[in-house]
Amino acid sequence: MKRRKFIQNASLSTIGIAVGSSVFASENNISSFTSEEKKNENLSENFPLVIATWNVNDSTAEAWRVLQEGKSALDAVEKGCMIEEANAEGQSVGIGGLPDRDGNVTLDACIMDSNGNYGAVVYLQNIVHPISVARKVMEDTPHVILAGKGAEQFAYSEGFEKTNLLTENSKKAWEKWKKTSQYKPIINIENHDTIGMLAIDKDGNISGGCTTSGLAYKMAGRVGDSPIIGSGLFIDNEIGGATATGLGEEVLKTVGSFLIVELMRQGKTPQEACEEAIGRIVKKNPDFKDFQVGYIAVNKKGETGYYSIHDGFWVTKYQNDKNENFPSDFYNKK
């Protein structure tokens, strides 16, 4: 049974028909703008819009192409993230991702749509496109997260193929690492890291996706922030969305993406909200010099913000027919 159907049925039986209309209201994207509202607020210039962590122009271009076809923000973030997942040169997402200490490439991903639906996979192996499996979890199951072998089996049942994700380059890097086996989070892997993507479609509806192979040489079984709702990604179509990159443990402890959306709800701009979320991390961590966290955010008007702890974080934004990279401002000015 499709998840939405499952929830609708549960709603009818447990909540009763009297409140049914409010339960179903979200099906109709109550916070879409009418074209009149868009005209009045002069919003059409700001979206469609795609923004993503790091220098991922091919991914934002693909998402933009999907939006130009009039498709949803959800389709755009899935297709955009898939480009990075299939890029074997990128060593922090999908195929080619650096493995854990035992040499296993394990992937985390999640996706969230403008109706507040969310799906995720954690510790997924042998599948090139975890973002698409996450979408299937969201749309085709009554659950929101599938992990490990269960997620892998589910992927096969949905027609995904088994693929060896450990490329020669990543294997060599792991073998080199094994000589010292010193574990230290790496700040800004070649300006090209976990992809978190937020998109607003032509109707002003927001969706997001986040996909990663996690930290290089992590302990077996480790799961980061990227697939966890509120940490690596959060969308509230009435307010905006946020997504994260960097040391997931710190993002998880501060529930960073949810925090940013809630700060925007209280009236902060996306930029102010990202800066405050980074502030929460550094305040509690005298050793913040050793790790990076970067956030990006967008609000309902299509305004964006981004901020990181250290220099070296970049974002890619596709807006008004321009696909551009921007260096992020950062906290640690030394």
Ligand code: SD4
């Ligand atoms: C994680 N946040 O697994 C991810 C990794 C990452 O830049 O973003 N690296 O903790």
